[in-house]
Amino acid sequence: MPEKRYLLTPGPTPVPPAVLAALSEQVLHHRGPDFREIYARCLGRLAAVARTEGDVLLFTTPGTGALESAVANVLSPGDRAVVVSAGYFGERWAELVDAYGGDLVHVRYAWGETPEPADLRLALADAGGARAVFLTHSETSTGVVVDLPALAAPAREAGALVVVDAVSSLGAVPLETDEWGVDVVASGSQKALMAPPGLSLVAVSPAALKAARGSASPRYLLDWERTRRAQEKLDPPVTPAVSLVRALDVALGLILDEGLDAVFERHVRLGRACREGAKAMGLELFSPDEDRSAVVTAIRAPEPVDPAELLLVLRDRFGIQLVGGQGELKGRIFRIGHIGWFDVFDVATALAGVELVLAELGAEVDRGRAVSRALEVYEAPMGSFTGAGRREGSV
C-alpha cells in the first residue's frame, strides 16, 4: 500500500488538521474549569447544529449508543414501536426494539426504496397505540435520504414520539429538529460532524424526556435523565472521552464558521458532482439521483466486476478507501461517501480511481469524462443545475 491514504467513506470520515491538533493536546480533568468551558461550548454548538432549543445529551459511545439510548429510554418492555426500514440501519432500529422487548411493528421496504408517509400513516392506524416511530433520516447503506418532515407528520398525528437516526445526516443535510417536531435526533461524531468516532448524541424534546422518566427498561450509562441532570451542572455523570469532546468542539466550530446553509449547499454540490461523474463514465446509480441524497452515492457494480475486487485494488494500490454494500447489498454495489471534511477533489480522486480500476477489471466505462464533469457540476451555480433525475445522457 502507498503511504498516502484517501478515506472516502461515509464514516468514519477524515478530520481537519485543527481537529487532529486538538486531539493531541494533553488530557484534561473532566471536572476542572478547562474542560467545563469546552464541554459547555460543545453542548451549545451541538444544539446549534441540531437546530434545537432543547437538550442535547452527549455520550461516549459509538453512534449506535445514541440509537440504543433512544430505545432504552423511550420504550418499556411491551410498548408498541413502529420501525420504518429500507436498509441496514433501519433494520438496526428493529434489532434494538427487539433487544429491549418492544412490541415491534415493522414497516419494511426493499433496501434502496424511499419510505412514503402514506404507508406509515396506514401502519400507524392499523397498529394503534404506538409509543414511538423510529425513522432513518439518511440510510447510509443505500444512499437514500428521506423527506423527514413529511414522514414525521403522520407519527405526530398518531401521538407517537418521532425518533430519528441522523447518524450520517446531521451536519450534512438540513434537519430542523424543533421546527419539524422531531422528538429525538440521534447522531455520532464521526460523519458529517468531522470528528473521530467515539462520541454520540441525542437531541431530546421535553416529551421524550418525560417518556424517559417513565421507562422501565434497564440502563445506566445511557440513562437520559441522569445525563441531563449532570450536564445541567456541567458535571459529567461519568468520565467522558475528554480528548474527543475537545476535538468535536473544534470541528463544530469549523462547521458553524462556514455556516450551516453553506455546509448544506457544499454537500448538495458534492453529491451532484459524484453522481454526475459516475453517470459520465456510464455507471448506473443505485442511490436516488436527487439533491437530497447528498450523504453517500451508491453505484451498481458494472459487469463483470466484483465490487469487492474493485475496493481491494483501490485500497492496496492507491490507498483509496471506499466501501461496498452492507447486508443483502454486498457484492452488488459500491459506495463513495462525501460528508464532512470533503471537497470536490476528494470526489474527483474517488471517480478517477474507480474509472481506472473498473476499466482494468474489464468493465466498459467511458474514460476521461468523469472528473471534468464532476468539477463542472460542482462549480455550476446552484439553481442552474438540471442534471438530477436524468440518469441518461446527462453529459
Added chain:
Amino acid sequence: MPEKRYLLTPGPTPVPPAVLAALSEQVLHHRGPDFREIYARCLGRLAAVARTEGDVLLFTTPGTGALESAVANVLSPGDRAVVVSAGYFGERWAELVDAYGGDLVHVRYAWGETPEPADLRLALADAGGARAVFLTHSETSTGVVVDLPALAAPAREAGALVVVDAVSSLGAVPLETDEWGVDVVASGSQKALMAPPGLSLVAVSPAALKAARGSASPRYLLDWERTRRAQEKLDPPVTPAVSLVRALDVALGLILDEGLDAVFERHVRLGRACREGAKAMGLELFSPDEDRSAVVTAIRAPEPVDPAELLLVLRDRFGIQLVGGQGELKGRIFRIGHIGWFDVFDVATALAGVELVLAELGAEVDRGRAVSRALEVYEAPMGSFTGAGRREGSV
C-alpha cells in the same frame, strides 16, 4: 491560572507524548487493514496486561460501560448478586445491580475499610445461590486496594462468578486474572493504562461468557457475545473510537516495554513516596499505609482547612489538579493520584504545592521535609523500606 497543568488525579491521568502523537494521526477506517493490525495488537496487549489467555472485549465507553456490561451480561432480572462495597465505586456495583433488577445482597463496609474474606464467606452462605460476586480491586474513592485472591476464593467456593472492578488497578498493581480465578476483570483506558478516557474493556472467562449467553437482560452495544464474535474476525461490531484504540495500543506497548513487574514496582515506590511525604509534613493518611495501596493516596484535611479550598488554590494558582473526597468523604479528605505516566517528581510537585497552601490556609505543617523524604523513599531499594505501617515518627 498559569499555563502549565499538573494532572495529578487517579484518572483521567496524563498520557505520554507518544500516545498524544498517535492520537493526532488521521482517522483510519475501522474495517481496513491499517486498523485491523492495530486492533489485533491492542487486543493482544490488553490480554498480556490483564494476564489472561481468555478473551478481552474492548468497548468504546467510559469505564462504567465495562462495569455495566458485566452486570447486563452476567445477570438476568431476579438473579442473586452479592456486592462487596466500601466506597463510592463499590456502591456503583450496587446501583448497577439494582438498575438491572438483580436480587442484591449487599456486603457493605464503612467507606475506607478493607473488605475481609470471612465476611464475604458468611454472606454467601447466608444468601445461598449467588450467581456472581461483584468486587472492587482498587476503591479509588478511599485508596484501599483489597487482597483480591483472598476475596475471590470464597466466591469461587460458593460457585459464584467473580467479577472485579479493576478500573484504577489494572496496570498499576498485580492482577493475575487467570491464576486467581477471576471471571470478569473490568477496566478503562484512562488510568494506569496511560491513554485518554473513552475505552473500556472486560477480560472474560469461558464461564462468564457462558453465563452471558444465557442472560435475559436487554443490551446491544455492551453485548459480550456479539462483541466476541466480531473481535474473533477482527471486524468491530460497531465503529470503535479508532483514534483512542491507536493511542491505547501505543500506551500498552510502553507498559509492556517497561515490563509489568517494573511498572508495579514503580507504583509501589510512588505510593511509598506519597505516603511518607505526607506523613513527613505531619498529615494523617486516610488510605491504608501499606504497599498494596499504590493507586491513590487519600489524606485527611488538617484543621482548619476545607479541602475544597486547598484544591481550588492549588488549581487556580499553580495549575495543579488534585481531587477531593467523593460522596460521604466530601469535605473530609483530598487525594493524590499516582498511576500511569507518573514519576516521583509528579508526587513531589503535589506534595510541595500541598505543603505551601496548607500552611497558608492556617494548618500546622512541618515545612521543608516532604519532598526530600519522598525522593529518599522512592530511591531506596525495594526491600530496605520499613516505613509502611508506621504513621508516626517515620522521618
